[in-house]
Amino acid sequence: MEQFFPDGAHVRLVSRVRRKYLHAATDGIGVFLSPExxxxxxxxxxxxxxxxxxxxxxxxxxxxxxxxxxxxxxxxVQGVYDDLEADDxxxxxxxxxxxxxxxxxxxxxxxxxxxxxxxxxxxVEYRDNPSTMMHWEVESLxxxxxxxxxxxxxxxxRCFLGCFHRRRIAPFPERTIRCxxxxxxxxxxxxxxxxxxxxxxxxxxxxxxxxxxHVGLFITVCTRAGRYGRLTPLVNxxxxxxxxxxxxxxxxxxxxxxxxxxxxxxxxxxxxx
Numbered sequence: 001m002e003q004f005f006p007d008g009a010h011v012r013l014v015s016r017v018r019r020k021y022l023h024a025a026t027d028g029i030g031v032f033l034s035p036e037x038x039x040x041x042x043x044x045x046x047x048x049x050x051x052x053x054x055x056x057x058x059x060x061x062x063x064x065x066x067x068x069x070x071x072x073x074x075x076x077v078q079g080v081y082d083d084l085e086a087d088d089x090x091x092x093x094x095x096x097x098x099x100x101x102x103x104x105x106x107x108x109x110x111x112x113x114x115x116x117x118x119x120x121x122x123x124v125e126y127r128d129n130p131s132t133m134m135h136w137e138v139e140s141l142x143x144x145x146x147x148x149x150x151x152x153x154x155x156x157x158r159c160f161l162g163c164f165h166r167r168r169i170a171p172f173p174e175r176t177i178r179c180x181x182x183x184x185x186x187x188x189x190x191x192x193x194x195x196x197x198x199x200x201x202x203x204x205x206x207x208x209x210x211x212x213x214h215v216g217l218f219i220t221v222c223t224r225a226g227r228y229g230r231l232t233p234l235v236n237x238x239x240x241x242x243x244x245x246x247x248x249x250x251x252x253x254x255x256x257x258x259x260x261x262x263x264x265x266x267x268x269x270x271x272x273x
Contacts, residue, residue, distance in 0.1 A: 010263035016135035024061035028239025065232030080226035186256030219249035
């Protein structure tokens with residue numbers, strides 16, 4: 001099944017029955033189905049590992065870098081790869097009937113399943129009752145030729161009614177950011193050399209400036225979900241949660257920066273395998 005999930009490639013997963021895409025929710029935690037195709041939230045990058053001789057597939061979102069994970073109950077969430085022995089982010093691909101159709105089997109033995117038409121969620125279920133709701137189409141995404149622009153900041157405004165509309169900028173809650181600058185090949189020390197600060201809001205544009213004030217100018221900001229997570233360049237505003245984030249700055253035009261890939265989510269047709 002490696003042809004469906006080559007290491008480092010970006011893919012979309014489409015429910016065979018629902019005809020909707022697997023999306024990373026903007027809260028940075030949930031996973032759901034959406035008809036929206038031209039979105040970084042619908043793109044997942046393949047991270048292949050071998051554990052005890054078994055090839056496994058991990059998928060981390062192009063939007064926030066977090067990994068497709070199965071919880072102890074039936075929920076599917078965005079998780080972190082913080083332990084080489086972690087099971088929650090580990091999957092295997094099993095061929096299903098039909099072109100480009102797969103089953104995603106979690107190492108717990110449960111399968112990724114789309115829910116009924118009245119729900120947007122996805123779950124993991126045992127295959128006691130085989131269902132086409134467990135069938136997924138895999139779309140390959142080609143990389144963009146140019147680095148996408150990051151969104152400009154938008155002020156968070158509250159309006160108060162009275163004789164006149166009074167407007168003021170509302171305060172944002174803060175999250176902890178740890179940041180470090182990598183060398184030209186993308187190497188950095190996991191335990192030393194990190195700066196930490198409190199960041200308000202979700203703007204990736206403003207985050208970049210704050211990170212540059214700590215690690216230096218001319219960087220691409222990347223995140224990673226856990227100590228063993230791969231770097232994901234940030235092209236969306238931050239998720240709607242207050243979880244701490246690791247940010248790694250790559251020097252623009254360095255070899256590591258040139259190796260970054262951005263999926264072409266607006267391409268008119270999927271690239272077939």
